[in-house]
Amino acid sequence: MSPTSSAGRLLDGSVPVEEHLDALLDRLGGHGISAEHTLVALSTCRDELVAELARAVDVRWGHPFTVGGLGGIPAIGHTGWRTALSHVPAHGGRGAALVIGTSHIGVAPDGSIGATLRVGQDQVSATCGALVAVNDAMHADGECPFDDHEMQVLWSEIQSCTGGGHSDIDELTVTLAGRIDHEVSTAIRATRVWEDCDVAVVSGVHIHHPDGDRILQLTSTITGADGRPTPL
Numbered sequence: 001m002s003p004t005s006s007a008g009r010l011l012d013g014s015v016p017v018e019e020h021l022d023a024l025l026d027r028l029g030g031h032g033i034s035a036e037h038t039l040v041a042l043s044t045c046r047d048e049l050v051a052e053l054a055r056a057v058d059v060r061w062g063h064p065f066t067v068g069g070l071g072g073i074p075a076i077g078h079t080g081w082r083t084a085l086s087h088v089p090a091h092g093g094r095g096a097a098l099v100i101g102t103s104h105i106g107v108a109p110d111g112s113i114g115a116t117l118r119v120g121q122d123q124v125s126a127t128c129g130a131l132v133a134v135n136d137a138m139h140a141d142g143e144c145p146f147d148d149h150e151m152q153v154l155w156s157e158i159q160s161c162t163g164g165g166h167s168d169i170d171e172l173t174v175t176l177a178g179r180i181d182h183e184v185s186t187a188i189r190a191t192r193v194w195e196d197c198d199v200a201v202v203s204g205v206h207i208h209h210p211d212g213d214r215i216l217q218l219t220s221t222i223t224g225a226d227g228r229p230t231p232l
């Protein structure tokens with residue numbers, strides 16, 4: 001898969017990372033949820049480029065719990081989720097968990113999407129590299145060639161919802177964000193964490209743009225004591 005020049009489709013509707021998180025703070029505040037009573041968990045790729053989102057989260061909520069594996073699919077199981085959610089700062093009442101799940105994509109200096117010029121390198125490289133590797137291999141022969149657990153998980157997720165990959169990296173990245181949201185929401189339902197704390201799930205695409213990182217939000221819900229997710 002090669003970078004394309006269709007960055008506009010993802011950039012439309014995206015906002016700078018800081019603006020996205022400030023808006024989240026405001027919306028959570030509207031539900032009576034303060035930053036000091038909230039634990040953030042990040043289901044994001046392991047790529048160092050994603051550290052920009054973690055840094056901006058840290059400034060507002062404190063250190064986040066790391067949930068995601070390659071591509072951003074949750075890499076932990078039931079015990080890991082229970083561990084993460086047991087860290088919610090309840091302060092004697094109902095605290096809150098905010099789970100932010102993103103796929104991610106790069107924009108090269110020439111505006112092409114699906115690649116990033118990284119610090120200290122003189123050529124662009126695929127971003128998300130794991131997602132592009134899975135998609136390229138899927139087109140090649142239909143068999144999963146990876147013996148890496150996280151790549152196998154990513155392969156299965158993409159295979160199950162595309163039946164053989166996408167030709168557009170931006171469409172594929174949005175599809176992956178949907179799978180991340182699905183896996184996070186499934187885990188949240190399994191833990192029934194809303195019995196102890198409010199839980200918000202916010203999903204989207206993290207865009208590494210030469211002019212600054214941006215977030216395209218796709219979904220956001222909050223679940224209170226009644227266990228029913230509603231739009232956040």
Ligand SMILES: [Zn+2]
Pocket residue numbers: 045046047070071104127128129130131
């Ligand atoms: Zn990645």
